[in-house]
Amino acid sequence: MRQITFSEATLEAMREEITRDNSIFVMGEDIARQGGIFGQFKGLKEEFGEDTVMDTPISETAIIGAAVGAAMAGMRPVADMHFADFMGVAMDEVFNQMAKVRYMFGGQTTVPMVIRAPDGLTAGGAAQHSQSIEAWFMNIPGVIVVTPSNPADAKGLLKSAIRDNNPVIYFENKILYKEKGPVPEGEFLVPIGKANVVREGADITIVSYSIAMKKAYEVADMLAKDGIKAEVIDLRTLVPYDKETILESVKKTHRLAIIHEAVKQGGVGSEIAAYVAEEAVEYLDAPIKRFGAPFTPVPFSPPLENAYRLNSEKIAKELKNLF
Template identity: 70%
Template structure:
């Protein structure tokens, strides 16, 4: 299969969906003239025009709010957040407007929009340009939250998100944009709400997602050589969460580790731990282990950032301690 970058994969998804449906458009800061800071919009303005690939004022509040309003008026907008860290600026538009309108108004109108949010650690970008905030949004009913780990799912999930009639937040890790991976040439969709067992194993279930899922695979490889068989589950969707796949895997392996780049406290791992404690405690032969970032803002200096970062080694170490 051909290999393309994560960034190219998202571009293809945008291109295909904008070609198919003229109500799909995208707006955000620095996306048209510059092509997006990670090249993820390169070439789209030339093909679709500056009306459908819009450079906006620096105004996250109006970007998201206007996308909600446009969705109510019959469009299928995509908002680009530039950096996921900026979601705080437009939080009301996300959780009080975008997420609630369909339910609060008794299902009169859907809000078919996608919020693209580049997140995660890259280039020592420090406290306000590096965060992983996905767990905030699994606490909000009405939102769907997806978070691909590789180019194929990046394309498949973005296409699914654009076609979904619910508002979808699409987190894309900044360090993944330049990574290559196999992506089918024919059209396909990655289903929202379905996790994927990527490597089967028998000793421990390792649930992760986004860039960190790649660290999980590396950790599993190391441990495999040491005789520990790790089943790696790529969550892909944070909300609605695929309980069944997680519980089935834990039923098989009897051990559960969740790893994510976000801070451990109140993270996605906490929710998964609670689900398994409530619904699958009898499967477990060992306490659940969570691997996440320490409870600090993302620090700047290299040694500090390295101390903060979840790595394949840290995941492997945590798993070794379970045996």
């Protein structure tokens, strides 16, 4: 199968969906003139015109607010946030409007829109441009949250997100944009809400998503050197997350670890750990382990930033102590 980058996969998904459905349009800062700061919209304006791919003022509130109104009026907007960190500017539009409109109107209207949100640690991005904020949105009923970790899922999940009749936040890690991988050509959808067991094992379940899947693979390889077979699950969707796949795996392996780049406190790992403790504690032979960033803003200093990052060796060492 052909190999393309994560960024190219999302661009292909956008091109295919806009061609398929003329109710889809894209808006954000510098996406028409520049093609997006990560190149994820490159060439779309030239192909589809400025009525479909449009630049906006520097106002996240205006971008998301306009997208909500357009979605309610029958369009399918895709709104780009430049950096996920900037979503905080428009939180009223996100959690009081976008997430609640369908419920408050008794299903008489839908809000079929996507917020594309580049997130995660990037060298020197510091406290306001390197955050992983996905856990915020797990606490907002009415919003779907997806987090692809590879180019194929980037394409398939974006296409599914655009077609969904609910608002979707599509977190796309900035470091992953340049990563290459096999991506099917043409029509290819990844179902929302379904995790992927990317490596089977019998001794411990490792759950992760997005950029942290790299660490999950590394840790699984390190454990394998000691004869510990890890089952690795890529969540792909955080809301709704695939509870059944996680439980089935834990009942088989009897141990669980969750790895994510976001802060450990109050993170996705907390929700999954609590759920498994409630539903399958009798299957556990060891404490559940969570791994994430320290509870501090992302440092700018390179040595501090390096210390802030996940460390595969430390994670593997701690997990070996469960046996």
